[in-house]
Amino acid sequence: xxxxxxxxxxxxxxxxxxxxxxxxxxxxxxxxxxxxxxxxxxxxxxxxxxxxxxxxxxxxxxxxxxxxxxxxxxxxxxxxxxxxxxxxxxxxxxxxxxxxxxxxxxxxxxxxxxxxxxxxxxxxxxxxxxxxxxxxxxxxxxxxxxxxxxxxxxxxxxxxxxxxxxxxxxxxxxxxxxxxxxxxxxxxxxxxxxxxxxxxxxxxxxxxxxxxxxxxxxxxxxxxxxxxxxxxxxxxxxxxxxxxxxxxxxxxxxxxxxxxxxxxxxxxxxxxxxxxxxxxxxxxxxxxxxxxxxxxxxxx
Numbered sequence: 001x002x003x004x005x006x007x008x009x010x011x012x013x014x015x016x017x018x019x020x021x022x023x024x025x026x027x028x029x030x031x032x033x034x035x036x037x038x039x040x041x042x043x044x045x046x047x048x049x050x051x052x053x054x055x056x057x058x059x060x061x062x063x064x065x066x067x068x069x070x071x072x073x074x075x076x077x078x079x080x081x082x083x084x085x086x087x088x089x090x091x092x093x094x095x096x097x098x099x100x101x102x103x104x105x106x107x108x109x110x111x112x113x114x115x116x117x118x119x120x121x122x123x124x125x126x127x128x129x130x131x132x133x134x135x136x137x138x139x140x141x142x143x144x145x146x147x148x149x150x151x152x153x154x155x156x157x158x159x160x161x162x163x164x165x166x167x168x169x170x171x172x173x174x175x176x177x178x179x180x181x182x183x184x185x186x187x188x189x190x191x192x193x194x195x196x197x198x199x200x201x202x203x204x205x206x207x208x209x210x211x212x213x214x215x216x217x218x219x220x221x222x223x224x225x226x227x228x229x230x231x232x233x234x235x236x237x238x239x240x241x242x243x244x245x246x247x248x249x250x251x252x253x254x255x256x257x258x259x260x261x262x263x264x265x266x267x268x269x270x271x272x273x274x275x276x277x278x279x280x281x282x283x284x285x286x287x288x289x290x291x292x293x294x295x296x297x298x299x300x
Contacts, residue, residue, distance in 0.1 A: 118147035185232035
């Protein structure tokens, strides 16, 4: 059995040190609860009245990340406070931890940069699963986004694992809406106004088709005669579609436009050259043999 003196010391320790530790534990539990409540509130803020699945994933990722950061900070402060209450010298521990964290920091710089970049990519909602993007020189559909890396799958089915630290510029081709730019080349001999009218007619027919009516958001913008190329004049137009539907709509529009041009007799030229016979200083040139054949046969 403990002597009266030991009982007194134990009671004194419980009143002084034990009560401090108990208060720290209670305070930590309260802060953990507070962190959970804050993360839930922030999740609603991050959603911004969006109800789609990817916005929910983004909001949950950010909320969980903030919850974990708060918990880690609270736990570190609680451990330091408890050690101080137990009269344990924390200076050597902090010095050792500082040296160790410095060594780990040098070894994990890339990982830290990945996490920081990933956090801001998710925070600013730059990339979501299902988007078609170009990052770090790679293009494809986003299959997953995490704090460490972004996974893309390109048109050929290749999967690209891109560390977030390598992402400095994000080109998102399916954000809110998408567009496709057409460069329609026709012969120099064609009437440009007639070609514009045919393009407009094909666009109206496409938007009237139930299969594409919901994909095209507005009538096609015909920007006009853009440039004079070597073998054609280029008329530029632009269509606005739902996110990710621009390529499907563009292929169907090109198919219908080719049929319409064939029906109207509008020529889509292939590259050709104009040949001039070279002359010497006296104005003479080498003879050019030319042979003309009658397709109808001799005697016609």
